[in-house]
Amino acid sequence: MIEVEHLSVGYDADGREQSALHDVSLTVPQGTVCAVIGTSGCGKSTLMKVVAGLIRKFQGTVRIDGCPVNPQEMKIGFMPQNYGLLPWKTVGENIYLGCCIKGEESADLEVRGQALCQRLGIAGLEKRFPHELSGGQQQRVGLARAFLLRPDILLMDEPFSALDAITREEMQEVFLDLWQENHITTMLVTHYVEEALYLGQQIALMSAHPGSVQEVMDNPLAGSAEERHKPEFFAMGQRLREKIREMGARS
Amino acid sequence: MRKSKLVLRSYVLGAVFLLLLWWAVALLVELPIIPTPDKVLTKLGHVFFEAIAIHSAYSLWRIAAGLFLAVLIGYPLGLVMGYFKQADRFLAPLVYLTYPIPKIALLPILMLLTGVGEWSKILMIFLIIVFQVAIALRDGIRAIPEETYYPLYSLGASFWQLFRHVIFLASLPKFLTAIRVAMATAVSVLFFTETFGTQYGMGYYIMDAWLRVNYLEMYAGIVVLSLLGLLLFGILDLLEYLTCRWQK
Numbered sequence: 001m002i003e004v005e006h007l008s009v010g011y012d013a014d015g016r017e018q019s020a021l022h023d024v025s026l027t028v029p030q031g032t033v034c035a036v037i038g039t040s041g042c043g044k045s046t047l048m049k050v051v052a053g054l055i056r057k058f059q060g061t062v063r064i065d066g067c068p069v070n071p072q073e074m075k076i077g078f079m080p081q082n083y084g085l086l087p088w089k090t091v092g093e094n095i096y097l098g099c100c101i102k103g104e105e106s107a108d109l110e111v112r113g114q115a116l117c118q119r120l121g122i123a124g125l126e127k128r129f130p131h132e133l134s135g136g137q138q139q140r141v142g143l144a145r146a147f148l149l150r151p152d153i154l155l156m157d158e159p160f161s162a163l164d165a166i167t168r169e170e171m172q173e174v175f176l177d178l179w180q181e182n183h184i185t186t187m188l189v190t191h192y193v194e195e196a197l198y199l200g201q202q203i204a205l206m207s208a209h210p211g212s213v214q215e216v217m218d219n220p221l222a223g224s225a226e227e228r229h230k231p232e233f234f235a236m237g238q239r240l241r242e243k244i245r246e247m248g249a250r251s
Numbered sequence: 252m253r254k255s256k257l258v259l260r261s262y263v264l265g266a267v268f269l270l271l272l273w274w275a276v277a278l279l280v281e282l283p284i285i286p287t288p289d290k291v292l293t294k295l296g297h298v299f300f301e302a303i304a305i306h307s308a309y310s311l312w313r314i315a316a317g318l319f320l321a322v323l324i325g326y327p328l329g330l331v332m333g334y335f336k337q338a339d340r341f342l343a344p345l346v347y348l349t350y351p352i353p354k355i356a357l358l359p360i361l362m363l364l365t366g367v368g369e370w371s372k373i374l375m376i377f378l379i380i381v382f383q384v385a386i387a388l389r390d391g392i393r394a395i396p397e398e399t400y401y402p403l404y405s406l407g408a409s410f411w412q413l414f415r416h417v418i419f420l421a422s423l424p425k426f427l428t429a430i431r432v433a434m435a436t437a438v439s440v441l442f443f444t445e446t447f448g449t450q451y452g453m454g455y456y457i458m459d460a461w462l463r464v465n466y467l468e469m470y471a472g473i474v475v476l477s478l479l480g481l482l483l484f485g486i487l488d489l490l491e492y493l494t495c496r497w498q499k
Contacts, residue, residue, distance in 0.1 A: 052405040071407030078405035080398055088420040088497040097416065101406045129497045155405070 002028040002051060002153055002187060007060035009046055020046045022210035024060075028153075028202065031183040033222070035200025037190055037240070039248050043211025044189040048157050051187060052078045064153055075102060077151030077184075081158045083142035085130040091141050092126030098149035109148075116144045120174065136167040140174065147178050154186040160195065172198055176223060193240050197221055198228055203240070207247040214247055286467055295471040302456070302468075303475050309451040310479060313369070314437055317376025318430070325381040326426075329388025334418065339389070346385060354378040355440060358447075367448025375444050380433040387429030391422030424498060427491045431484065438480045453479065 009021040021043045028034040036044050049055045050062055053071040062069050064076070077098065078084065085094045095113055099105075117123040120140040130138055139159065146154055159175075160168045172195060179186065190196050196203050196219075203217045221227045221236060270288050277287040295303070332339040332346070354375065361371045395417065403413055445454025453476045460468035 049401075052401070053407075054401055054404055071405050073407070076405045076407075078402050080401055082398065084398075084402035086399070086416065086420075088423075088495075089416070098402075098406060101403060101408050101412055101416070131497070 001030045001063075001065055002026075002034075002185060003061070003063040003066075004047070004051070005061045005063075007047070007050060007058055007062060009043070009050060009055060009058045019210035021050075021058075022212050024211070024213050026204055026213050026216065028185055028187055030065075030185055032201045033179065033186040033188060033199055034202040034204060035188050035190055035196035035219075036204045036206060037193065037196045037244070038206030038211075039208055039244065040191065041211075042206040042208040044191075044206055045157055046211065047206075048078075048155050048187065048189050051153070052076055052155050054078075074153075075149060075151040077146040077149055077154040079142050079146055079154070079156045079159050081161060083138050083159070085138055085141055085145075087130050089129075090126060091122065091128050091130065091133070094130065094141055095126075095144045095148060098145050098151075102149065104149075113144070113148055116148055119178075120144050135163050136171060139163060139167075139171050143171075143175060143178060147182060147184075150182065151184060154184045156186065156188045158189055158191065161191070168192075168195075173225065175199070180223070193237050193244075194228075194233075197233060197237055197240065199223070205240075205243060205247065215243070283466055286470060291467055291470040291474060294467040295474060298468060298471055299475070303453075303471065306451055306453050306456040306472075307475055307479055309449075310441060310445065310453040310476070313372050313441060313445075313452065314376060314434075314483070316369075316373045317437065318380060318434075320373065320377040321380035321384055321433075322430075324377075325384030326388060328381075329385040330392065330414075330418070332385065333389040333392025333422070346382065350382045350386070355443065358444060362447065372441070372444040372449070372452075375440055376437045379436050379440055380430070383429045383433040384426070387425045388422055391425030392418055394425075395421045420494075420497075424491065424495050427487055427495070431487050434483050434487070435480065438476070438483075442476065 004024055004026045007021055007024040008019065010017050011020050012018070024043075024047060026034070026036075026047075036047065038044055046055065050058055051064070051069065053069045053076060064074055067074070069076075086097065089097065092113075095117070096109075099109060114123070117126065120143060122137060122140045122144065125133065125137065125141075130141070133141070142159070160171050163171060176199065188196075188199060190199075199222060200219055201222045203219050204213050205215045205217070206212065207214050217240075219236075221233055227233050273288050277285045328342070328346075332342050357378065358371070358375055361374055365371045365374060399417055399421070400413060403416065408416070441452070442454040442457070445452035446458045449455050453472055457469055457472035457476065460466075460472055
């Protein structure tokens with residue numbers, strides 16, 4: 001479970017204190033996906049960085065499974081927009097990097113890694129370097145790394161935005177498929193309405209100046225490929241768009 | 252494999268071209284100070300094992316020792332300057348103020364302090380290379396985008412883990428380039444320092460042959476010294492090929 005209460009983050013802009021996040025509260029229940037959506041500049045990524053333990057200077061409380069954020073003791077999986085692969089490591093080394101840093105040496109690690117690669121369709125690419133792979137393949141490697149680690153929470157910062165539309169939808173399905181097996185508590189930042197509706201059981205709408213969470217919606221349509229083509233899905237998408245537009249006009 | 256064959260062939264062609272050029276100049280000027288390459292190479296065959304080998308071993312040892320010391324001091328210095336911005340604020344002025352001092356001008360002082368023996372020569376090479384290593388490493392580390400560290404930070408990686416997985420490999424190409432550039436200077440400096448206070452080294456051998464007006468031996472020495480530089484370059488290229496395959 002991720003609990004964010006009254007979180008405020010400031011940053012220094014030419015000597016003046018600016019507010020990136022103001023009084024943000026958000027709870028992601030155990031074993032669910034929360035999609036955070038909003039216009040650019042609303043502090044989505046800042047929120048993500050605080051939960052990931054990358055920003056330490058903030059007001060308010062952020063707890064993961066009841067404890068304050070501590071990357072040393074927890075397993076936080078963080079996937080940035082560029083998938084976070086190290087270009088000087090091979091695909092195989094990149095996949096095992098998370099477990100290597102956490103010092104995990106369970107006997108079935110190799111077996112699980114190979115099974116994951118098979119499932120993600122990247123088996124046989126382990127000796128290649130990331131730059132020799134397509135964007136979609138790199139994304140799969142990132143997912144393999146994240147799910148091999150079995151983190152306590154998974155944070156994804158616009159993970160599918162750099163992909164073309166077809167590959168993006170494919171990757172969303174791949175993600176969902178893996179997620180349904182593990183039910184890792186996930187926070188996912190996106191600016192695609194359909195992505196939020198498809199993946200997030202909860203959708204948090206954020207507005208800018210200063211960044212704050214305006215509304216948290218429950219989304220019954222999440223997680224099913226059939227729902228994706230039903231009229232309700234489109235109607236919900238339209239409503240969500242409308243809300244985001246309204247927030248943009250207000251700020 | 253095919254590519255390395257092509258590279259080898261172009262190098263052989265380059266060597267042949269340079270030899271032909273040398274030959275043409277020698278035939279054109281017809282002076283004892285520029286002998287033809289065939290005479291020099293025959294001479295080299297005669298004197299290499301009985302004389303030059305020991306001198307080149309001394310030179311190689313001095314370069315290796317100087318380089319080792321420079322990396323030993325310069326690498327941690329550059330690492331600290333590149334990764335810890337606070338430390339850089341104190342160290343950068345020191346490095347920048349001392350970097351432009353022509354190190355070779357300090358040779359007399361070094362010789363007075365450490366004697367004319369091995370140490371002054373090794374320290375000279377050390378002084379030339381250490382700055383380039385430190386600055387190249389600092390710049391290499393600075394060029395790593397902050398986001399590269401994020402997944403590791405959020406996993407709670409220690410500094411040693413960051414170094415092993417990110418910093419070392421990311422800065423390796425810049426580090427090797429710096430060594431390569433510094434190596435050319437080091438060979439010239441070595442030549443100069445070996446003309447003082449020693450009976451061994453390629454610098455001594457070449458100058459000694461020159462004073463004895465034995466031009467063939469002098470040229471043989473120059474050829475060996477050049478090959479020594481080529482060997483060092485080759486080793487560095489091989490290292491880069493083996494460790495930096497990930498670069499496009």
